[in-house]
Amino acid sequence: MRVIIVGAGLVGSTLATYISRAGYDVAIIDSNSQQLSLISEKMDILTVEGNGVNPSILERAGIRDASILIAATPSDEVNIVICGLARMMGVSRRFARIRNEELANNLSAEELETLGVSQVIQPEAAVSERILQYLDTPGVRDSANFHGDELYMRALDIRDNMPIAGISLSRVREMVPGATFLVVAVIRDGEGLIPMGNFVLEPGDTAYVVFHRDQLETFFRLSGASKQNVSKVIISGDTLLAQKLCSACEARGIDQIIWLIQDENFGYRAEKHLRYTELISGNCTETDVLREVQAGRADFYISVSDETEENIMSALLARTMGARETIAISNESRFNDLFQSIGISHVISPRLITAQQIMHEVRTNQFHFVQRLGSTDLDALELVVGEGSETVDKALEEIWKIVKAKFLVAMIVRGEDIFIPTGKSIIKSGDEMILISKSKNKNILKKLFKAD
Numbered sequence: 001m002r003v004i005i006v007g008a009g010l011v012g013s014t015l016a017t018y019i020s021r022a023g024y025d026v027a028i029i030d031s032n033s034q035q036l037s038l039i040s041e042k043m044d045i046l047t048v049e050g051n052g053v054n055p056s057i058l059e060r061a062g063i064r065d066a067s068i069l070i071a072a073t074p075s076d077e078v079n080i081v082i083c084g085l086a087r088m089m090g091v092s093r094r095f096a097r098i099r100n101e102e103l104a105n106n107l108s109a110e111e112l113e114t115l116g117v118s119q120v121i122q123p124e125a126a127v128s129e130r131i132l133q134y135l136d137t138p139g140v141r142d143s144a145n146f147h148g149d150e151l152y153m154r155a156l157d158i159r160d161n162m163p164i165a166g167i168s169l170s171r172v173r174e175m176v177p178g179a180t181f182l183v184v185a186v187i188r189d190g191e192g193l194i195p196m197g198n199f200v201l202e203p204g205d206t207a208y209v210v211f212h213r214d215q216l217e218t219f220f221r222l223s224g225a226s227k228q229n230v231s232k233v234i235i236s237g238d239t240l241l242a243q244k245l246c247s248a249c250e251a252r253g254i255d256q257i258i259w260l261i262q263d264e265n266f267g268y269r270a271e272k273h274l275r276y277t278e279l280i281s282g283n284c285t286e287t288d289v290l291r292e293v294q295a296g297r298a299d300f301y302i303s304v305s306d307e308t309e310e311n312i313m314s315a316l317l318a319r320t321m322g323a324r325e326t327i328a329i330s331n332e333s334r335f336n337d338l339f340q341s342i343g344i345s346h347v348i349s350p351r352l353i354t355a356q357q358i359m360h361e362v363r364t365n366q367f368h369f370v371q372r373l374g375s376t377d378l379d380a381l382e383l384v385v386g387e388g389s390e391t392v393d394k395a396l397e398e399i400w401k402i403v404k405a406k407f408l409v410a411m412i413v414r415g416e417d418i419f420i421p422t423g424k425s426i427i428k429s430g431d432e433m434i435l436i437s438k439s440k441n442k443n444i445l446k447k448l449f450k451a452d
Helices: 010-021 033-042 055-060 076-088 101-106 109-115 123-136 169-175 213-222 240-251 264-271 287-292 308-321 333-341 350-362 396-403 439-448
Strands: 002-006 025-030 046-049 066-071 093-097 119-121 142-146 151-157 181-188 191-193 206-212 232-236 256-261 278-281 300-303 325-329 346-348 367-372 378-384 407-414 417-419 432-438
Touching: 002 010, 002 076, 010 025, 010 033, 010 350, 025 033, 033 046, 055 076, 066 076, 076 093, 076 109, 119 350, 123 142, 123 240, 123 300, 123 325, 123 346, 123 350, 142 367, 151 213, 151 407, 169 181, 181 213, 181 407, 206 213, 232 240, 232 308, 240 256, 256 264, 264 278, 287 308, 300 308, 308 325, 333 346, 350 367, 367 439, 378 439, 396 439, 432 439
Parallel strands: 002 025, 002 066, 025 046, 066 093, 093 119, 232 256, 232 300, 256 278, 300 325, 325 346
Antiparallel strands: 142 151, 151 206, 181 191, 181 206, 367 378, 378 432, 407 417, 407 432
């Protein structure tokens, strides 16, 4: 199947990597020849230099044979026009990156389809959701939500004083009878491990835990702390993402929200969409400005400008002053581990989150990548159990013997039911599952579950 991507920027190039690795035939269009050359050096895909609104350029990319087009240029209007052309040229699914919330949210699906857009991609919305997960569960190392936010996965650093430290996972489940709570992965000394029931959590481990959202208090109780209230948040950056975060914090009833801006005109335009957020003009990398807003007393300091260097510097300064948790946006994903190692609580890559979101939407098979767990070789994967799979009508503990426990099922969706399984759980054809496995085992699992 052919997929055409228009726009070879951060999002487009990352998407090309993901989609080509998934086995699709990919073509990417951009007017920047240098950017296309860099992509050609890394991937064996078709690159076409030119303007994506030119039908002849789309023809050169093979649009007549394409099933999916993704318009990911910086311009909302250009992306919509490209989708309209793609519709006229027979492409069945057309995705447009649209940052304008009024345009994206006020048009119905039918109206967007009339313009040629099958589905809207909103990077700011996806990144905002990830940041808000950390605000909803302070103190965690990593985060993901599944199935319409019904199920949470959170990574927790194990400390000596935690109730779950030094005991086996089977005992942990006994501590919360009836609760939907499962440790699905552990990072120990940098290595990703898939734990079984006799695995003992040790101080220094990072444990990935899956639980229903109504079990949030149980999660905090097992970590040895009650839910920490978030009463002060500082957000810096003259961006749409910053505005969205301020609105979301207001909706959560956070007592004090401060938005640091440098472009006062941008701030004044955005202020009409906010109720009580305090806008303060100043450079977020200057210590005097951070002292003025008392950054050291912030529960969260979140830096979301378009400049990675500014975000990292600002978050580090806030952390030094005493901010409880810091979050920084980074477009240099290869340095994210380094940034976190020097004191930033969470470093988020918008292009990776956006690419993962789009991959979830464009998938046409029953097996796909969801998220990498930390810096390990463990992946969260999503699949649908196919007819004819040898796993159908077998218990998970029996299937583990077949593949020598190379995976762990974190969640099963069966019709209207969502549940966290045990070893006794029986697999059925059509089950939708989130499972944890080492990256190298993907083909084994695809074959085992007939998830083609």
